[in-house]
Amino acid sequence: MAIDKSKVAIGFIVAGILTVFFGTVLTFVGPIIIDEQVVKNTVIDPNNEMSYTMWKDVPVPFYMSVYFFNILNPKEILNGEKPMVEQKGPYVYRKHIQKDNITFHANGTVSYREYRKYFFEPSMSSGNESDVVTIPNMLVLGAAIMMENLPFPVRLMMSATFKTFKEGPFLTKAIGELMWGYDSGLVDFLNKYLPGMLPTSGKFGLFADFNGSDTGLFTINTGKDDIRKVHKVDSWNGLTELNYWRTPQCNMINGTAGQMWPPFMTRESTLPFYSPDACRSMELVYQRDGQMKGIPLYRYVAPKTLFANGTDYAPNEGFCPCRQSGLLNVSSCRHNSPVFISHPHFFNADPVLLDYVLGLNPTEDEHGLFIDIHPLTGVPLNVSIRLQLNLYMKRVSGITETGKISEVVMPMIWFEESGYIDGPILTNFHTNLVILPSVMEYMQYGFITLGLVTIVIAALVHHKVKRSKREGGTPSEGNPSTSTGEKDPLLEDDAD
Numbered sequence: 001m002a003i004d005k006s007k008v009a010i011g012f013i014v015a016g017i018l019t020v021f022f023g024t025v026l027t028f029v030g031p032i033i034i035d036e037q038v039v040k041n042t043v044i045d046p047n048n049e050m051s052y053t054m055w056k057d058v059p060v061p062f063y064m065s066v067y068f069f070n071i072l073n074p075k076e077i078l079n080g081e082k083p084m085v086e087q088k089g090p091y092v093y094r095k096h097i098q099k100d101n102i103t104f105h106a107n108g109t110v111s112y113r114e115y116r117k118y119f120f121e122p123s124m125s126s127g128n129e130s131d132v133v134t135i136p137n138m139l140v141l142g143a144a145i146m147m148e149n150l151p152f153p154v155r156l157m158m159s160a161t162f163k164t165f166k167e168g169p170f171l172t173k174a175i176g177e178l179m180w181g182y183d184s185g186l187v188d189f190l191n192k193y194l195p196g197m198l199p200t201s202g203k204f205g206l207f208a209d210f211n212g213s214d215t216g217l218f219t220i221n222t223g224k225d226d227i228r229k230v231h232k233v234d235s236w237n238g239l240t241e242l243n244y245w246r247t248p249q250c251n252m253i254n255g256t257a258g259q260m261w262p263p264f265m266t267r268e269s270t271l272p273f274y275s276p277d278a279c280r281s282m283e284l285v286y287q288r289d290g291q292m293k294g295i296p297l298y299r300y301v302a303p304k305t306l307f308a309n310g311t312d313y314a315p316n317e318g319f320c321p322c323r324q325s326g327l328l329n330v331s332s333c334r335h336n337s338p339v340f341i342s343h344p345h346f347f348n349a350d351p352v353l354l355d356y357v358l359g360l361n362p363t364e365d366e367h368g369l370f371i372d373i374h375p376l377t378g379v380p381l382n383v384s385i386r387l388q389l390n391l392y393m394k395r396v397s398g399i400t401e402t403g404k405i406s407e408v409v410m411p412m413i414w415f416e417e418s419g420y421i422d423g424p425i426l427t428n429f430h431t432n433l434v435i436l437p438s439v440m441e442y443m444q445y446g447f448i449t450l451g452l453v454t455i456v457i458a459a460l461v462h463h464k465v466k467r468s469k470r471e472g473g474t475p476s477e478g479n480p481s482t483s484t485g486e487k488d489p490l491l492e493d494d495a496d
Helices: 005-042 049-057 074-078 138-146 152-164 175-180 185-193 314-319 352-356 423-472 489-495
Strands: 062-071 085-104 109-120 132-136 170-174 214-221 233-236 270-275 280-292 295-301 339-342 370-374 379-393 408-420
Touching: 005 049, 005 423, 049 085, 049 423, 062 175, 085 408, 132 175, 132 408, 138 152, 138 379, 152 185, 170 175, 280 370, 295 379, 295 423, 339 408, 352 408
Parallel strands: 062 132
Antiparallel strands: 062 085, 062 408, 085 109, 109 214, 132 170, 214 233, 270 280, 280 295, 295 370, 339 379, 370 379, 379 408
């Protein structure tokens, strides 16, 4: 049976047009399908196995690295000289996070408490918890500032109390004791006769209240009704706003709980989150694009305005009374203790702070904080939150322990909480959210390319067949090949 090449070519042209049409439709439908999958997998729902597990148990290895500022000249400080410090550390702790008391509500929110535990990692540390360092004694120097405006006899009595319990202006103790607490007769005395003055009723330590504790009762949006609200805080400990600060704006509880963010981020998006440890909401801003093992990311960093004072950045006036820019006064949520938070080594702070203390050397690579986000899903891929704890100290008359200490914001420790996605979770993430969308994208362009190539080739074949037929003609037209009895090879092909 003879095959009509002209009709076959037309058939291929039609098939090519359909393939191009399918590829074109896929360019519009493909992103919608991907977005629907992202929405489905980022809603906080126990049925979403991968994302729910990441949210509930945070299976990513998380570490807290602590650096101490060891004081080298405590006697000279008491005589009014500049403090001289050397950084010791890191002392690294593996942080285990787990959410408990998870309760879903009918209004599209979920409540939970997040518990944290810390385990020392000697192999990752530059020393041991038995290492000894000297830092300011918060119980003495902090209390001195708190009592500065009390009657002089009261200050004298407090100074006598310090001497009774042999509490001096500086502490020389092991890292483990300073971190997780040490027995203090003064602490027992104050808790007995001035209950509520101290944040702890047991041992006194910089992180004594952290290990085994929770960060409060969070209620956040599940994203079920609106994916743009997923992970955003609805309330914390039943509060929709704070009462630590002086303006409604500063008391707002904004953003997420700081672990995940809504999907479909752009370079104009910011990363707002509420930090119970900092007693406030904070917001990071886009810095640059990047990649982590083939996965695209946006890097977000702290703007210079984050810890700026009210003079340099008016919206921060509510966080005052302020000192130099680069310091956040957290005394209002730390029992009025003169404690300030900053970036490590006073990075991005007023340069005058560096003049008061010898031994500091701020750099962005070592002391700036960042979060790397996968913009399509809002999932952090790499996190490094770095903060420094400082004590404001100076001479207070009547409290002889303060000697002739010059007015200074004294760095005590800085710590970095870090973690990144790796292993099977990263592989699963890469497959579902990078490879599959890429395959779909290549498919749509592949269909369009294949369709166009098919159309072009089929059109050329069709044109060639038509031209051959016109040139071949019939015997009545006096074709020389038919008059000599020879067969035209083109017609022979058609016969076949």
